[in-house]
Amino acid sequence: MRVGIIGVGCTKFGVHEKTIQELAFDAVKEAIEDADISREDIDMSVVGTSNTRGYELMPAVPINEYCGFAGKGPIRVEAACATGSAALYTAYSSIVSGMADIAVAIGVEKMTELNTPTSLAVGGRSGSYLWEFHQYGTTFPGYYAMHASAHMAKYGTTSEQLAMVAVKNHRNAAKNPKAHFPKEITLEKAVSSRYVAYPLKLFDCCPISDGASAAILASEKKIKELGKEAVWIEGIGYSSDTANVTKRSDYAGLKATVEASKMAYKMAGIENPLKSLDVACLHDCFTIAEIMAYEDLGFCRKGEGGKFVEEGRSDFGGDITVNTFGGLKAKGHPLGATGLAMIYEAVKQLREEAGDLQADLENYKALTHNIGGTGHFGWVFVLGV
Amino acid sequence: MIIEGRELVFKHNIPVTRVEKYWKGLEEGKIYGTVCKSCGAKYSPPQADCSLCYSDDMEWVEIGGEGEVECMTEQHSFPAGFEFLKESYIIAVARFGDFKVVGWAKDKISVGDKVVAETGKDETGVWKVYFRKV
Numbered sequence: 001m002r003v004g005i006i007g008v009g010c011t012k013f014g015v016h017e018k019t020i021q022e023l024a025f026d027a028v029k030e031a032i033e034d035a036d037i038s039r040e041d042i043d044m045s046v047v048g049t050s051n052t053r054g055y056e057l058m059p060a061v062p063i064n065e066y067c068g069f070a071g072k073g074p075i076r077v078e079a080a081c082a083t084g085s086a087a088l089y090t091a092y093s094s095i096v097s098g099m100a101d102i103a104v105a106i107g108v109e110k111m112t113e114l115n116t117p118t119s120l121a122v123g124g125r126s127g128s129y130l131w132e133f134h135q136y137g138t139t140f141p142g143y144y145a146m147h148a149s150a151h152m153a154k155y156g157t158t159s160e161q162l163a164m165v166a167v168k169n170h171r172n173a174a175k176n177p178k179a180h181f182p183k184e185i186t187l188e189k190a191v192s193s194r195y196v197a198y199p200l201k202l203f204d205c206c207p208i209s210d211g212a213s214a215a216i217l218a219s220e221k222k223i224k225e226l227g228k229e230a231v232w233i234e235g236i237g238y239s240s241d242t243a244n245v246t247k248r249s250d251y252a253g254l255k256a257t258v259e260a261s262k263m264a265y266k267m268a269g270i271e272n273p274l275k276s277l278d279v280a281c282l283h284d285c286f287t288i289a290e291i292m293a294y295e296d297l298g299f300c301r302k303g304e305g306g307k308f309v310e311e312g313r314s315d316f317g318g319d320i321t322v323n324t325f326g327g328l329k330a331k332g333h334p335l336g337a338t339g340l341a342m343i344y345e346a347v348k349q350l351r352e353e354a355g356d357l358q359a360d361l362e363n364y365k366a367l368t369h370n371i372g373g374t375g376h377f378g379w380v381f382v383l384g385v
Numbered sequence: 386m387i388i389e390g391r392e393l394v395f396k397h398n399i400p401v402t403r404v405e406k407y408w409k410g411l412e413e414g415k416i417y418g419t420v421c422k423s424c425g426a427k428y429s430p431p432q433a434d435c436s437l438c439y440s441d442d443m444e445w446v447e448i449g450g451e452g453e454v455e456c457m458t459e460q461h462s463f464p465a466g467f468e469f470l471k472e473s474y475i476i477a478v479a480r481f482g483d484f485k486v487v488g489w490a491k492d493k494i495s496v497g498d499k500v501v502a503e504t505g506k507d508e509t510g511v512w513k514v515y516f517r518k519v
């Protein structure tokens with residue numbers, strides 16, 4: 001059974017003086033208006049939030065109540081930074097199972113209610129607490145920095161190449177009013193910024209943002225019945241890896257990306273991603289993550305990710321347009337919202353509603369790549385019209 | 386308008402009974418991993434159960450000798466719980482034979498450097514592994 005996306009919503013990412021339910025409401029409202037359906041048409045609500053920084057420890061029901069979905073679910077899902085993708089999959093599954101005709105996937109995160117040291121200590125628990133954070137004070141930037149150190153040593157990837165990812169994504173974010181940092185940066189500014197976790201500098205890191213996103217999914221039968229247009233979910237892939245950093249065989253890539261993309265490409269019938277896809281939303285929580293993703297998704301050979309961005313192959317007019325909306329790097333990365341914000345962006349691109357950030361479409365296919373932790377979760381979706 | 390929430394402190398009591406030998410070992414300058422006697426799977430950090438064959442018949446082995454740094458970072462920001470650190474700190478993963486170990490590096494190190502491991506405790510009394518460059 002085919003499942004299509006009939007409505008999407010996404011708030012501006014940044015610092016919001018709104019509660020988690022108020023923020024989720026804004027995204028859901030936009031998605032319902034976009035789908036041109038009513039609240040009562042929805043059979044199942046899936047709430048995705050990692051919410052490890054929130055005061056509302058069990059937020060699914062308050063969010064569901066505020067959005068007017070009491071009685072329709074909710075199912076709460078959590079997959080760290082890939083939570084939004086897990087929510088999409090759960091909503092998709094509720095339709096494929098025949099239990100729901102129309103389902104909403106909500107992704108939301110409030111990250112700015114805590115101070116930075118507390119937020120760092122929460123993110124630093126994204127590995128295996130007792131053996132990593134407890135003993136060594138790991139942080140989330142620190143984990144990606146370790147991957148960057150391995151990639152740079154093994155393949156000669158440079159700080160400049162990392163910074164080129166940031167420059168590209170900031171250039172795109174400058175045209176996106178929903179971005180946390182809608183402003184351009186220079187390569188000079190990026191490479192001369194202070195270290196957060198060597199070898200990663202301030203401009204290699206995504207900001208700490210609040211945000212929400214939502215997608216409304218329906219069965220093909222229901223979509224026909226309602227006479228709607230849809231963006232179809234053509235490929236789904238998922239994988240995961242060890243919690244403990246010591247139990248990984250290699251640090252120059254993410255196995256979860258490789259495995260998830262293989263599964264998604266197979267389902268979508270894609271043999272050569274660069275030939276089949278027009279746009280991609282890649283998980284660039286840190287610049288090194290986008291470079292590893294080019295390689296692990298098969299856009300280039302292993303070790304050539306630095307060159308891929310340097311040669312402009314991931315920019316407008318390149319082989320595949322990556323992170324047209326500014327990526328996590330400049331648009332922001334409110335954990336639970338990110339995966340569905342990618343879906344929002346892919347849908348806008350495929351409908352050719354992306355305005356100044358519209359990529360040229362040849363195949364009308366887009367990919368989203370959403371990672372939880374450092375490859376602790378990996379999700380890839382292929383969308384098409 | 387912002388309202389300050391009520392304070393909530395989580396300070397967990399963590400059971401390490403089944404891998405107690407590891408924590409006691411650190412106090413004696415030793416780093417232990419486990420090897421599954423049934424299928425040979427090796428675990429660092431140690432596990433009391435084998436994730437591959439589901440056996441709980443494990444042998445404790447000491448990890449040592451010369452290791453090689455596989456990845457590292459120097460942290461310039463301090464998460465809550467580590468305010469006692471006054472300067473940036475280096476976290477690395479080094480391979481010692483079939484086992485990988487996380488540690489704090491006492492010397493400036495790079496990927497590929499050879500290191501030896503020792504144990505010690507920080508200002509908060511938490512025991513851990515430290516690396517020294519060979």
Ligand SMILES: [Zn+2]
Pocket residue numbers: 421422423424425426435436437438439440
């Ligand atoms: Zn075994």
